[in-house]
Amino acid sequence: MSPAPTLQPVFAVPLGAARLEACERLNRELEALFLAREDDEHRNPMPSHIPQRETFESRFNLFRWPEPCVQELRKFVLDTVVATVLRATTLLPADLARLTLHNHTWFHITRHAGSFISHNHPMASWSAVYCVRAGEPVPEEPGSGLLRLFDPRSGAGAYRDPANSRLHPAFASAPLDFRLADGQILVFPSYLFHEVAPFYGRDTRITVATNCWFA
């Protein structure tokens, strides 16, 4: 009998996830603020992709807004990013404390048939998406509003036979879909391509996204 081989994931992608407990009040305040500022003054003046009228994208300075609800969110989001970095790297808290965490942070308000094209975020190391309002689920459109992370192992699925078709989730070569819940945050490397699938709810889907870099 041959010895059992060891098996481990290599070339793994770190994904941090957390949920803000009792997020209702904060999300209510954020939603009201964002809806009130869904205007040209606060719109991103230099979108990197073709803008859609169904999706509003704010300027990237959200975390500089002084409103208490924004600053409360800022602390939760950046703390979660830092915690993810500490888990995913060999850095110690003291190492990280010597660095300055920079961020670009914005919000999206997505309405019926809005989506966001697959993209990644050059010149940043970590990205995060926080869900203010998930929007209504649409049973006949199971993909509505999903956050989809693309497998960076381009071409890994080009050859398939029965022995590599049913890999365990850690090894599978496929996009990962997430239906964000209110108060949920995902943190992932900025190189990872991701998109928001078309949202078909009758209400709004509201998220906050951040790109972080350390220097």
Added chain:
Amino acid sequence: MSALAPHVVPIFATPFGVVTLPQAQTLNSALAELFTARAVREESTAGGAPGRRVFVSRDDLLEWAEDPVRQTMREIVAGVTAVAASISELSSEELGRLHIQARAWFTVVRPNGCVPATSYPNTSWLAVYCVTAPEPSEERVDSGVLRMHESRMETSFQDPVDQSNRAPYRRGHYTWRPVPGQMAVFPAALVHEIAMVRAAGTLTLLTAGARFAGASGAWMPPW
């Protein structure tokens, strides 16, 4: 500015071919009629309401007996073969000794519908042939485009010069607007999608996956 004149060539290049089918004008109206009828029938049979945003047929078009479908498939196969031959080092005689395996299906994309990103294993080439398309929209320039995803991961570092690269070195996705009668041919492993149709009208596409097999019956993985 340097006066040097470097020799620069694309490496790791991805082939992307566009073929205009010779009989498109006479075939497309018949194809559209056949596909619409099939979509309505199958949507009704499945218990759903006809006219949903997207309908994707079974991949059995090569088994259809209708002449317009058979003739279109012949032209699609010829087009894929021509694209493959144009970049292959095989001679036409060597290529002629291979036989092409294909499967094909059609997709009907209505307003606010799209086809999520995907790729196809065990397949060399993908052909996306346009049967009908809504009028292009100046306001929604990416309405209904075939979008091939950027596959070079090193793009997460950019400086101001990188961002201004010309084709074929430009970074980012590549889009092709389906035009009735034209067919895009590209490697099936490339992740691609049909962007949301934002205009009135219907985008009808015939998609074929294809690969070449040796006449000696060399093993190929099943589809």
